Amino acid sequence: MESKGAYYITTAIAYTSGKPHIGNVADPVLADCIARFKRMQGYDVYFQTGTDEHGKKNEQKAKAANLSPKEFVDGTSALVKEQFDLMNLSYDHFIRTTDDYHVKEVQKIFKKFYDQGDIYKSSYEGLYCDECESFLTESQLIDGKCPDCGREPRKEQEEAYFFKMSNYTQRLIDHINSHPDFIQPVSRRNEMMNNFLLPGLQDLCVTRTSIKWGIPVDFDPKHVIYVWLDALTNYITGLGYHCGGESGELFKKYWPAGLHVIGKDITRFHTIYWPIFLMALDLPLPKQVFGHPWVLMDGSKMSKSAGNVMYADDLVDIFDADAVRYYILKELPFENDGNITWDLINERTNSDLANILGNLVNRTVSMINKYFGGKVEDCKIAAPEDEDLHACVSACRDKVADKMERLRTADALTEIFALFKRCNKYIDETTPWILAKDPQKGPRLSTVLYNLVDSIATGATLLFPFMPETSVAILRQLGTVPLPWELLDKTNNYPANGGKVTDTPSILFERQEMEDIIKRMEEKYANSEPAPAEDDMQKKAELHKELQGIAKIGIEDFAAVDLRVAKIIDCQPVKRAKKLLKLSLDDGTGVVRTVASGIAPWYKPEDLTGRHIIVVSNLKPATLCGVESQGMILAADSGENEVKVIFADNIPAGSKVR
Template sequence: MTSGRSFYITTPIYYPSDVPHIGHGYTTVAVDTLARWHRQAGDDTWMLTGTDEHGQKMMRAAAANGATPQEWVDRLVSESWFPLLETLDVANDDFIRTTQERHEERVKAFVQAIYDRGYIYAGEFEALYCVGCEEFKTEAEILPGTGEFEGLKVCAIHSKPLELLQEKNYFFKLSEFQDRLLELYASEPDFIRPESARNEVVSFVRSGLKDLSISRSTFDWGIEVPWDDSHVIYVWVDALLNYATAVGYGTDPEQFARRWPAYHVVGKDILRFHAVIWPAMLMAAGLEVPRGVFAHGWLLVGGEKMSKSKLTGIAPSEITDVFGSDAYRFYFLSAIAFGQDGSFSWEDLSARYQAELANGFGNLASRTVAMIGKYFDGVVPMPGTYTDADRAVQTVVADAATAADAAMERFRIDEAIERIWTIVDELNGYITVNEPWALAKDEANRERLATVLYTVAEGLRALTVLLSPVMPAATGILWKALGAEAALGALTSQPIRGAGTWGVLAPGTTVSALAPLFPRVEQNS
């Protein structure tokens, strides 16, 4: 079911020594929802996630835990990162680890290619380095230390002292790409989204680019520079290349041609790497730049960006154990404007779960299936003549489907859900006004009752398809209860861009009992 249009989308590759928190989960479910939507729209979709396993920070953590770096990352990935994907119901197509041979060999080929094209040179280097960020710091990112770090220079993000590094390194001629990058941003205004992120990158590049140190010689946990085995490739260069190596760069030209270029969804703190360094590296290699880079905001807890060092990190399972994976996905993707910072609170999650999921969508599903069971022996009835009120429902459904698809194209998942939710509100209002329970009391109203319940069932069919990329578990259960799986096939194979077409659920389809999709939650607070 592919339209031939390639939709390749990536999460950042995560640093495995950071135990997954809800911020990592947020990025991952956003990318998964976009991928599921495009897959169901018939686009040739590929979703990549993975882990970034090299660098000095990882080497030190392994040593502190009495393990080799490889043993250490293997343990972290299997204990924390693979389970995250299951916890959040993520349907990724691939998972890349930067210690995999496929990645290491292709990274060497890429770096060799830009070296051969004259974009890498040897030089001396001295700068302040933050091990936590695995990055050299500019003046703007350095603060004077306080307390125990009085008199030292510290990282603005980690508040930890910086290390002065002096070494012979290889440099990438990033400065040569300033004009080409500015031309890219001007000619493709959607290359960086949202607009605030784009403006920030444009002004950064306008202020002048320095060449980038792309190798380290003081430690060996990394991929060797192909022409000089006393150096390893800088961890960020190695990491960025995963997006190309995972789809066959260098060894599988057919796969690479089919998938590349990609859309990258990243947290705004790593935007510059993706919107400046990465396209410049691709230009140097003579490859297409990414299709676009979307920077989402931070999740704030108590007004602070989450981090393990400040103990504000919340594990996704703390939420899913209570509310389930669908509620996690729905809450973070609808409550926060995608691209802006958002605050998380248990109270807000709980309130939305109750109002929107249990009372809104869940109750609509239960009532519909129960009334078809009670008044039509569990068989979807044949509608009679449609009134203006019925046609109004059909219009809301069609408009919601079109608007949601347009919002997903803009990477505004929150707006897509908002438009889909107009169907929930419309159908609940329609049931209240048309009172099927009152119609059922008089045989003379039998045809009208049939029309009302067909309208609600068919509206619910469209709603289930549209919500399936956001809430795959609950919609899968509802799809079966509506009898749609037996009649129409798997939910994931329903064409999502055609979900608003009226009359897909055939009269005569048998529904089955439905337990509450979003049961009441008992919270011990």
């Protein structure tokens, strides 16, 4: 496919003062879905996320944890990345605002603003919001509170540098008026215009002297650069922008950004301050900024202090990453806040993923195996009921593309699941179990099942940006591969002369009862209280500090690892864990060893039985989804969302690896 051009998409970088809750993770999940969809369409996509690490809150948290600020943010940044990676994000670059190249460019940008007269030194006396790390005017307050976080600001006085916002205000107003899609949704655009731009912008305070944890102004080092000037510029420094010099190839290729995906509470910073900074740098503005709504927990904004938070790792443990992605993308409206509870996500998983999708794939594959030994063939015995199914399939791609172009992921998912529902209806209309009773209707039955596989394959391909692992699992069961974009508005893409589905369909999503979920969470936290987020941060920071020299282990450390060849004598899927396979191994000791391994997305049980692999045999046993795992097999991660087991088929079981 010919490339449709470069497309740069970013998330707001996550602040590293605490463990990100599921509402924080919604931002990169949404951006990842858009990035994957753009790639599917043929765009050359570059996707960046990362962490925002300077500022007073981190300085205070580090002191409380008895760590230096850098040690603290090393740990918290690693924890943020861990939570993001659990959601299977496909980012190309993870930036940290403590990265050396970013720090140097921010200092150059500040100096450029100062030299050209956009920044001047004065003193500040007014209102400051510690939570948002932003300065406010009385006119911006709502009932005396910060308009973004709802907290009461405090009075602040200190020497500071200021940016002359008035130099660019009218130019920004003109840009917004001439680019009506620049700020999405429209309600955010109206808010920015009516509440901030049209009443007149105050000059923006861009340095602090009361804190030390920040990027110093190199020509006046008692000042550190205001966290938002530091953070916002990550979108260009991460691409290789060089202020006053020759920028890198990535910047030349991908800037301006196609889309900034941010939470609605930081729309002001991204649609007023950031465009003005870019104007001062004489750089083009991003094409679009999407201030998406919040994910509320049981109707309230998530807050660690209030105790109403949910974390990605807990949710993934219970539902798996794709089910969590589905809920976020389906239940996060375009404009109004969404809601999440354990009950709601379980209800959605059971109804949409287990009943509609999982049951469709399972019954289709089962019927093909039962009636035709797993073979799929289009015998071209058409009937009127085929036409409506084909029309639904042909229209689905462009309907989904239209919704995604307007950033409406929930509506796009609705279109995909309308196709899956239509497939279920087609089964009821054609009644394959009745056709199977009449041998003369075998060709018609074969055509019906072919139409089903062909239609599900289209839906599964379109599902990839939303639920990548599930998409791959469905296509593997159908015995096919993702369809190219240019064929997704057509039917009869499955090989007409035949294909073969998997011998045994695997369950995509298990139905769960809330009682079981509660029990599993209780077991997870048995004998210990969940660590407060701050304690979690400190442990992560300390661990990061300890692991700085991990690449330099002694020979005695390596010698302590018992690696040996083992033969896989049996392999079975693990219930309620579609990523896990249960391996029964002969490692030469005469005792069967059981290992649970997360390789199900890449290997079928029949592919592994009889093969020889390498196992770490002296790990402490661990229980995974009810299976006691007595070791770990060696596999390689290619970095391309593919894991390959390291086989040792020509070496006898029990042989030690030295």
